Amino acid sequence: MKIINLVIIVLFNFIGAYLSYQWCYSIIIRKHHRLPPELYYLICYGLCYFCFILISIFLLNKIKRPMVLVIFGVLIGIIIPAMPPIVQMLVMEDTNKFAFNLDFIMGMLGITSMITLNFIIYPAILLCCHYFIGGIQKISSKLALKQ
Structure with missing residues (x-):
């Protein structure tokens, strides 16, 4: 049963990643040529959704109430995509007062x-x-009772 749960979590996260990527890159970012190339953006986006998959596994095992899942999902959905630009701004670039x-x-x-x-x-x-x-x-519990 754990394997089926994991497959469901990964499948839905891939579908969500594809929808989000299509919305963001294909419709908005591709129009602005000064932004990063698609490969770099795809790597960054893949890392974000890898984090989403790991967090999903943890949340779905610990939290059973749908409303609490929605609240945590909104908060995590705001924080995780913003982490790569903030980390790059704070670590990789020259430290200036503006950062x-x-x-x-x-x-x-x-x-x-x-x-x-x-x-x-x-x-x-x-x-x-x-x-x-x-x-x-x-x-599965109904099928187990019938047998």
């Missing part, structure tokens, strides 16, 4: 999460996984 401005960092957080729509897609992924896994568990 440690909290208003600028919060602005970057808001812009990245608004563009990718992960604050909507990720809670939907969590809910789909929750109800799908719950449905499979009910069906």
Whole structure:
């Protein structure tokens, strides 16, 4: 049963990643040629969704109430996509006074999460996984009772 749950979580996260990527890169970012090439963006996005998969496994094992999953999903959907630009800004570039401005960092957080729509897609992924896994568990328990 654990393998089926893991497959469901990975499948729904891949679907969500594809939808979010299509929305963000194909519709918005491709139009602006000054932004990173598609390969770099895809690597960054893949890392974000790898984090989403790991967090999904943890959340779906610990939290059983759908509303709490939605609240955590919105918060995580806002924070995770904004981490690569903030880390790059704080670590890789020259440290200047502008990089440690909290208003600028919060602005970057808001812009990245608004563009990718992960604050909507990720809670939907969590809910789909929750109800799908719950449905499979009910069906398997009914089949076990009939045997």
